[in-house]
Amino acid sequence: MKLDGKKVIALGERDGVPGPAIAKCVESAGAEVVFVETECFV
Amino acid sequence: MDPENQDRIKGLVDTHGADHLVVVLGAADLESLEVAAETVTVGDPAYVGPLAGVQLGLPVVHILEEDVKEQVDGGVYDEQVGLLEMTLDIEQVREAAQKFPGR
Numbered sequence: 850m851k852l853d854g855k856k857v858i859a860l861g862e863r864d865g866v867p868g869p870a871i872a873k874c875v876e877s878a879g880a881e882v883v884f885v886e887t888e889c890f891v
Numbered sequence: 892m893d894p895e896n897q898d899r900i901k902g903l904v905d906t907h908g909a910d911h912l913v914v915v916l917g918a919a920d921l922e923s924l925e926v927a928a929e930t931v932t933v934g935d936p937a938y939v940g941p942l943a944g945v946q947l948g949l950p951v952v953h954i955l956e957e958d959v960k961e962q963v964d965g966g967v968y969d970e971q972v973g974l975l976e977m978t979l980d981i982e983q984v985r986e987a988a989q990k991f992p993g994r
Contacts, residue, residue: 850952852962855913858900858949860927865979866917870971871954875915877964883903886896888918888927 853879861887892930897940900931904947914951915959919979921987924953932992953988955981 857880861868868887914931918924928951929936935943952959960968
């Protein structure tokens, strides 16, 4: 899946990779982040 | 997945169209991954949120997948995910990602 030019929904998790970290990564790949969330799965 | 988040995602699909969107997950817990991936593709498996019975069919990838990592700037990836990459069970996550709906 090519991320460049895509709009990304970054759904992170507290015990995994958090949303903001995903956002920074995909932005460097040329994607636009439209939603960032870090879920807490219990 | 939180019903509020389901509602936000539904709104984003209405605004941008499913063709332009990609969901990038970061969860390490397999059950959590499965629920999130199902919710944005075939609908809320718990049948409680706004995406119950709604098949958005969004493409889903995981930030720890090799194909995704290759597209990210190496320095940024190391800074944001590097430490987690060493502590999380990456193989387990990558295996789960291969079974996301729509693959």
